Amino acid sequence: MQTSGMQTRRMNNSFARGVLHVVGALVCGKLSFGESGAPSTSPTNIFAPASTPADSIFGLSLFVLAVTAAIFVVVASLLVYCVVKFKKRKDDDGREPAQVYGSNQVELAWTVIPVLIVAALFMATARVIATVQNPQPGNALEVIAVGHQFWWEYRYPRLQVVTANELHVPVSDPAHPTPTFIKLLSADTDHSFWVPRLAGKTDLIPNHPNSMWIDPHETGLYLGQCAQYCGTQHAKMLLRIYVQSQNDFDHWIQEQRQPGRRSTDASQGQRIFETTACMNCHTVAGTAANGRFGPDLTHLMSRDTIAAGAAPNTPENLRLWIRNPEAIKPGSLMPAMELNDQELDALTSYLETLR
Ligand code: HEC
Ligand SMILES: [Cu+2]
Numbered sequence: 031m032q033t034s035g036m037q038t039r040r041m042n043n044s045f046a047r048g049v050l051h052v053v054g055a056l057v058c059g060k061l062s063f064g065e066s067g068a069p070s071t072s073p074t075n076i077f078a079p080a081s082t083p084a085d086s087i088f089g090l091s092l093f094v095l096a097v098t099a100a101i102f103v104v105v106a107s108l109l110v111y112c113v114v115k116f117k118k119r120k121d122d123d124g125r126e127p128a129q130v131y132g133s134n135q136v137e138l139a140w141t142v143i144p145v146l147i148v149a150a151l152f153m154a155t156a157r158v159i160a161t162v163q164n165p166q167p168g169n170a171l172e173v174i175a176v177g178h179q180f181w182w183e184y185r186y187p188r189l190q191v192v193t194a195n196e197l198h199v200p201v202s203d204p205a206h207p208t209p210t211f212i213k214l215l216s217a218d219t220d221h222s223f224w225v226p227r228l229a230g231k232t233d234l235i236p237n238h239p240n241s242m243w244i245d246p247h248e249t250g251l252y253l254g255q256c257a258q259y260c261g262t263q264h265a266k267m268l269l270r271i272y273v274q275s276q277n278d279f280d281h282w283i284q285e286q287r288q289p290g291r292r293s294t295d296a297s298q299g300q301r302i303f304e305t306t307a308c309m310n311c312h313t314v315a316g317t318a319a320n321g322r323f324g325p326d327l328t329h330l331m332s333r334d335t336i337a338a339g340a341a342p343n344t345p346e347n348l349r350l351w352i353r354n355p356e357a358i359k360p361g362s363l364m365p366a367m368e369l370n371d372q373e374l375d376a377l378t379s380y381l382e383t384l385r
Pocket of ligand 2: 180
């Protein structure tokens with residue numbers, strides 16, 4: 031009996047999902063039709079979950095919405111009915127209507143029914159919380175995400191990979207799940223990790239490790255945003271999750287594990303990097319630079335964006351960034367180093383060798 035109930039609910043869910051997907055996309059103004067005519071989903075659409083935790087939360091929201099909508103319809107119709115039926119008539123004789131004191135049946139009904147509704151909502155919520163807080167299986171991919179003002183540090187402790195701002199994870203086939211568990215830490219203040227299509231929001235709190243997990247069902251780029259005001263540049267602390275096939279992901283890991291490639295043409299830029307305080311804040315593996323205040327730059331050129339998604343990673347933007355970070359991201363904690371044009375060119379060429 032329980033399974034058939036669940037199946038009907040699932041079917042209702044998928045229909046409601048389709049409707050809500052379109053409504054949501056329309057509301058967000060992001061519904062675009064590709065060549066095939068199929069709607070393509072915006073990378074932050076909360077109505078298009080693509081991972082089990084986001085999916086369970088979405089299902090629960092639909093259930094709660096449906097229950098509360100039903101209550102609303104019942105109450106509003108009774109109200110309208112009473113207003114119309116019992117409005118003051120022309121021939122009203124001014125007498126009070128018959129007064130009814132107490133009815134066990136009515137009182138029982140309006141006590142028991144709400145209690146049952148609340149119990150149902152409670153149990154549905156508890157089930158979703160249990161799913162979302164699923165303990166980590168031993169073989170899951172583990173990532174440590176550290177929130178910094180105003181960028182993300184990502185560490186893969188078992189794979190010895192460190193990167194920033196662009197998280198890569200393997201796609202998870204529901205038949206053979208390969209979830210990713212993310213441990214959430216903070217280097218300074220409260221941040222919040224929220225990639226709406228993959229999971230709910232979880233805060234990164236100093237000295238209080240949190241965790242979450244995702245199992246994205248489709249490859250692609252999923253976007254999000256630090257969802258907790260953490261300082262001036264909170265708005266440009268963007269989240270980018272690249273979900274790749276297992277092969278592409280393994281390949282990416284291989285590349286990230288290489289020490290930075292050396293190139294002699296850029297030795298002047300490297301010298302500036304190592305004498306102009308850059309190396310106090312940034313790490314380039316295989317060189318003397320091992321600062322940890324700013325993003326790891328060992329494979330900077332493997333990233334599509336710089337400054338936590340604030341700008342595309344192009345030579346012009348890189349040069350502008352090191353000339354004056356404020357131009358791209360006001361309030362960023364990287365200082366402008368007052369370099370001259372020739373130093374900027376050399377430094378930019380060096381950064382471009384960090385593949
Ligand atoms: C006081 C510490 C500090 C110094 C010194 C510093 N940086 Fe940074 N750098 C940062 C921080 C913090 C960020 C992240 C800014 C953000 O996204 O909000 C950053 C970001 C960057 C980025 C973008 C990385 C990415 O993946 O988003 C590059 C490139 C960079 N710095 C290069 C340099 C160079 C070159 C120098 C020397 C001229 C330098 N930095 C000096 C702290 C520093
Ligand atoms: Cu933040």
